[in-house]
Amino acid sequence: xxxxxxxxxxxxxxxxxxxxxxxxxxxxxxxxxxxxxxxxxxxxxxxxxxxxxxxxxxxxxxxxxxxxxxxxxxxxxxxxxxxxxxxxxxxxxxxxxxxxxxxxxxxxxxxxxxxxxxxxxxxxxxxxxxxxxxxxxxxxxxxxxxxxxxxxxxxxxxxxxxxxxxxxxxxxxxxxxxxxxxxxxxxxxxxxxxxxxxxxxxxxxxxxxxxxxxxxxxxxxxxxxxxxxxxxxxxxxxxxxxxxxxxxxxxxxxxxxxxxx
Amino acid sequence: xxxxxxxxxxxxxxxxxxxxxxxxxxxxxxxxxxxxxxxxxxxxxxxxxxxxxxxxxxxxxxxxxxxxxxxxxxxxxxxxxxxxxxxxxxxxxxxxxxxxxxxxxxxxxxxxxxxxxxxxxxxxxxxxxxxxxxxxxxxxxxxxxxxxxxxxxxxxxxxxxxxxxxxxxxxxxxxxxxxxxxxxxxxxxxxxxxxxxxxxxxxxxxxxxxxxxxxxxxxxxxxxxxxxxxxxxxxxxxxxxxxxxxxxxxxxxxxxxxxxx
Numbered sequence: 001x002x003x004x005x006x007x008x009x010x011x012x013x014x015x016x017x018x019x020x021x022x023x024x025x026x027x028x029x030x031x032x033x034x035x036x037x038x039x040x041x042x043x044x045x046x047x048x049x050x051x052x053x054x055x056x057x058x059x060x061x062x063x064x065x066x067x068x069x070x071x072x073x074x075x076x077x078x079x080x081x082x083x084x085x086x087x088x089x090x091x092x093x094x095x096x097x098x099x100x101x102x103x104x105x106x107x108x109x110x111x112x113x114x115x116x117x118x119x120x121x122x123x124x125x126x127x128x129x130x131x132x133x134x135x136x137x138x139x140x141x142x143x144x145x146x147x148x149x150x151x152x153x154x155x156x157x158x159x160x161x162x163x164x165x166x167x168x169x170x171x172x173x174x175x176x177x178x179x180x181x182x183x184x185x186x187x188x189x190x191x192x193x194x195x196x197x198x199x200x201x202x203x204x205x206x207x208x209x210x211x212x213x214x215x216x217x218x219x220x221x222x223x224x225x226x227x228x229x230x231x232x233x234x235x236x237x238x239x240x241x242x243x244x245x246x247x248x249x250x251x252x253x254x255x256x257x258x259x260x261x
Numbered sequence: 262x263x264x265x266x267x268x269x270x271x272x273x274x275x276x277x278x279x280x281x282x283x284x285x286x287x288x289x290x291x292x293x294x295x296x297x298x299x300x301x302x303x304x305x306x307x308x309x310x311x312x313x314x315x316x317x318x319x320x321x322x323x324x325x326x327x328x329x330x331x332x333x334x335x336x337x338x339x340x341x342x343x344x345x346x347x348x349x350x351x352x353x354x355x356x357x358x359x360x361x362x363x364x365x366x367x368x369x370x371x372x373x374x375x376x377x378x379x380x381x382x383x384x385x386x387x388x389x390x391x392x393x394x395x396x397x398x399x400x401x402x403x404x405x406x407x408x409x410x411x412x413x414x415x416x417x418x419x420x421x422x423x424x425x426x427x428x429x430x431x432x433x434x435x436x437x438x439x440x441x442x443x444x445x446x447x448x449x450x451x452x453x454x455x456x457x458x459x460x461x462x463x464x465x466x467x468x469x470x471x472x473x474x475x476x477x478x479x480x481x482x483x484x485x486x487x488x489x490x491x492x493x494x495x496x497x498x499x500x501x502x503x504x505x506x507x508x509x510x511x512x513x514x515x516x517x518x519x520x521x522x
Contacts, residue, residue: 075342076361076395082336100337108397134337136369 002026002063003043003157004052007147011116012056014144020113024053025106026063031070031077032098043160062110069105078104078135080127086225087123087238088249091215099124100131107132107139114140120147120154122236122251123225146250148174154250161246170243172204177252180219180237184254190228193219193237201241215240215247222253233257263287263324264304264418265313268408272377273317275405281374285314286367287324292331292338293359304421323371330366339365339396341388347486348384348499349510352476360385361392368393368400375401381408381415383497383512384486407511409435415511422507431504433465438513441480441498445515451489454480454498462502476501476508483514494518 004026015022026049033039046063053061077097080089084096107115117125125143132139147155152174153167162170176197183196197217202210220227222234238251265287276283287310294300307324314322338358341350345357368376378386390402408416413435414428423431437458444457458478463471481488483495499512 073391074395075344076392077340077342078396079338079340080336081338104396108399111399130334131337134335135339135365138369138372 001028001042001157002049003045003160004049005147005155005157005159007118007120007155009052009056010147011118011144012053012058014116014142015114016057018114021059022057023060023062023110023112024058025110026061027069027102027106029069029098029102030066031101032095034092034094037092038158041161043157062106069102077101078131080131083123083127083130083225086220087216087218088240089123091240096124096127100127103128104131104135107137112139114142116142116144119143119145119251119253120156120249122238122253126223126225152178154248156248158246158248162243166244166246169204170241170246170248172201173239173241173243173248173250175204176200176217176239176241177237177250180217181252181254184219184235184237184256189230190219193228197237197239201239205241205243213242215242217241262289262303262418263310264306264421265310266408266416266418266420268379268381268416270313270317271408272379272405273314273319275377275403276375277318279375282321283319284321284323284371284373285319286371287322288330288363288367290330290359290363291327292362293356295353295355298353299419302422304418323367330363338362339392341392344384344388344391344486347481348477348479349501350384352501357385357388361388364389365392365396368398373400375403377403377405380404380406380512380514381417381510383499383514387484387486413439415509417509419507419509423504427505427507430465431507431509433462434500434502434504434509434511436465437461437478437500437502438498438511441478442513442515445480445496445498445517450491451480454489458498458500462500466502466504474503476503478502 012022012024028042028044030039050061078100080096080100089096117128119125129141132141149155151171153170154174179200180193180197183193194217198210198214201214205213217239220236221232222236228235233256235254235256236251237254240247240249273283273285289303289305291300311322339361341357341361350357378389380386386404393400393402410416412432414431415435440461441454441458444454455478459471459475462475466474478500481497482493483497489496494517496515496517497512498515501508501510
């Protein structure tokens with residue numbers, strides 16, 4: 001969706017490392033925004049994005065207008081299944097149907113051999129992987145790790161919305177995930193892990209604000225997004241928290257068989 | 262969906278005429294049947310179908326099992342838009358979403374240069390053309406004319422359900438469409454055309470049965486499926502009628518600028 005930051009550039013580098021003819025799509029897709037979301041306000045910085053793509057060795061930018069992607073008469077929609085019923089999907093109804101639809105369209109236009117997505121949008125990456133498999137698309141989905149600021153904040157185009165005070169507060173999300181990881185590797189059950197994460201956010205935002213601020217904080221199976229059990233080995237700790245009027249997401253993958261045990 | 266008849270074979274010939282490596286999919290797709298429809302009873306004649314494909318010069322038959330097309334975890338769905346809200350879609354809720362989903366999957370598996378469909382399923386052909394365009398699939402949709410018995414009955418795998426008496430009654434559908442065409446070319450307005458078509462069906466099935474038997478009889482714009490107006494030039498006369506327990510469909514394309522005027 002443009003407003004490129006170092007996280008996006010790392011996706012470009014991942015494609016360039018494979019000597020691919022690298023195409024970047026820049027398109028703020030209206031169908032993945034809800035009626036009360038930030039479609040109009042979403043940062044659009046095309047000239048800067050273009051320069052960043054050129055510097056990163058991108059061969060082609062595909063930056064269509066709305067009538068190209070959704071021309072008159074357009075009506076086909078691709079919908080995600082149960083993977084979209086939890087986490088961000090629960091708080092953004094229709095969001096992942098919009099994502100599936102636009103990604104299917106972009107795949108149709110570009111016909112890529114592989115497509116690079118960021119682990120920052122963990123649920124999106126899983127749903128797109130699922131869609132690609134379900135529709136037998138001959139496209140490899142390559143998911144690249146989250147890029148963070150030195151203090152741990154996950155890079156996001158929406159970080160541009162944060163005031164200096166909010167920028168400091170926003171750190172509570174990545175800190176919460178790290179506290180959850182410690183708790184998880186200590187062998188704590190799910191409720192304890194989630195309580196631990198909530199505690200860190202509450203310490204930053206205040207006990208009276210915390211439940212309003214947290215969209216979700218979860219410890220789930222990294223493939224199915226089902227709640228973790230005692231036998232889940234590949235875990236995803238994930239959260240969405242509102243800092244002021246900005247909704248931020250972050251996550252950590254934890255391999256219980258390898259990490260710290 | 263197999264149970265191949267001369268209508269299907271004409272689609273194969275259309276592909277063979279283009280010197281294509283010709284792949285036939287034979288798959289009775291469960292997601293396009295409603296809970297009270299004929300999924301279990303649908304005719305399955307694979308050995309005969311295979312011989313017919315071989316005779317017609319087909320290079321490959323793709324006849325997957327359900328767990329191949331809908332494996333555990335499968336959940337992505339493709340949905341048709343307003344084009345599915347009328348005609349067959351109105352009487353078979355979810356039918357065209359099932360059609361779009363399986364056709365998108367088959368397109369993914371086969372990656373065809375072009376795909377041949379029958380005009381017999383006029384609404385399906387329009388919806389698949391729309392889907393292909395909306396998802397920017399690099400696939401040409403080739404729609405071939407209806408093949409009919411000498412007496413005018415459109416070929417259909419479901420004709421196998423008809424008793425000898427029903428087989429004679431079934432003719433009323435194609436006769437109704439022809440009567441509608443005459444009325445249309447006479448310059449009659451939509452209501453008169455539809456009444457004319459209904460009259461032919463009523464004459465065959467009886468005035469007390471006719472409204473129960475007719476799912477729809479319409480005169481619509483051949484591209485949008487919107488009701489025809491005085492200025493519609495490309496028209497589709499289409500109907501679905503229940504003969505006994507068998508639902509039959511048929512249609513006629515009429516070009517008002519060229520036909521009979």
